[in-house]
Amino acid sequence: MKLTDIMVADAIVPQLKAKTRNEAIEELVEALASAGAVARKNVAAVVKAVIARESQATTGIGKGVALPHAKLKGLKRPVGTIGRSAEGVDFAALDSKPVYSVILLLSNPDGPDEHLQAMEAIFKNVQRDIFRKFLRQSETKQDLIELIQEADEVA
Amino acid sequence: MTTIEREVTIPNKYGLHARPAMQIVELANGYTSKVEVSNGPITVDAKSIMSVMRLAATQGAVLKIVADGHDAEQAAAVLVQLVENGFGEMKPDEASTVSSEE
Numbered sequence: 001m002k003l004t005d006i007m008v009a010d011a012i013v014p015q016l017k018a019k020t021r022n023e024a025i026e027e028l029v030e031a032l033a034s035a036g037a038v039a040r041k042n043v044a045a046v047v048k049a050v051i052a053r054e055s056q057a058t059t060g061i062g063k064g065v066a067l068p069h070a071k072l073k074g075l076k077r078p079v080g081t082i083g084r085s086a087e088g089v090d091f092a093a094l095d096s097k098p099v100y101s102v103i104l105l106l107s108n109p110d111g112p113d114e115h116l117q118a119m120e121a122i123f124k125n126v127q128r129d130i131f132r133k134f135l136r137q138s139e140t141k142q143d144l145i146e147l148i149q150e151a152d153e154v155a
Numbered sequence: 156m157t158t159i160e161r162e163v164t165i166p167n168k169y170g171l172h173a174r175p176a177m178q179i180v181e182l183a184n185g186y187t188s189k190v191e192v193s194n195g196p197i198t199v200d201a202k203s204i205m206s207v208m209r210l211a212a213t214q215g216a217v218l219k220i221v222a223d224g225h226d227a228e229q230a231a232a233v234l235v236q237l238v239e240n241g242f243g244e245m246k247p248d249e250a251s252t253v254s255s256e257e
Contacts, residue, residue: 042253046253049251049253050251052250053250056174056250057177059173061205062204062205063205070251071252072253094177112168113170113214115169115172116172120208
């Protein structure tokens with residue numbers, strides 16, 4: 001699976017307004033709805049599910065990256081988006097540091113294997129220092145789109 | 156120094172997703188031994204969350220755990236037990252699931 005198969009380009013948020021974890025999650029789910037990737041009527045429930053998951057155990061895996069996620073029935077494939085925060089958001093990350101790159105992922109509960117493949121596609125890139133650096137420095141939607149397109153070509 | 160190699164099958168529906176990956180890393184870091192986990196051709200450091208998340212091990216996948224060091228036996232045993240128990244999630248998780256009517 002490739003990043004460009006997962007990430008909804010129109011839903012990428014290069015300048016998150018959010019100051020808190022929950023606001024960041026809301027902003028990204030809202031962006032997915034505006035892009036037509038998530039039904040508007042599901043927004044509140046999806047936000048709640050992502051926050052519930054995050055409250056069980058942080059997805060702030062360190063080095064400025066968090067990967068909040070939840071399961072949403074009816075999805076044909078995993079869908080995600082990227083939010084970038086210049087100031088950083090507190091996700092109670094494993095390394096206690098702020099999160100600058102928030103990657104939201106929604107998967108169908110009936111497709112656990114696809115969820116794992118999507119996670120693999122994300123972490124394959126996120127584990128690379130240079131990818132995280134560019135992720136954090138990309139100030140426009142176009143820069144972020146090009147970043148994931150290039151990452152797919154390399155991978 | 157001892158090297159212990161064990162194989163264990165992933166029993167839970169959602170496989171080795173984020174939470175189980177974190178559980179593996181947390182446990183592995185409690186031991187001084189070097190611990191590696193493999194899923195087929197991919198072998199990663201069990202103490203690094205970014206690496207363990209790359210295994211994409213689904214239900215039924217056979218993980219190979221190799222521990223090398225003074226506490227290798229305990230480290231391998233604890234990790235095998237964690238996987239065998241389905242990472243404590245043999246029941247479905249409803250809190251983070253949205254049932255859309257679509």
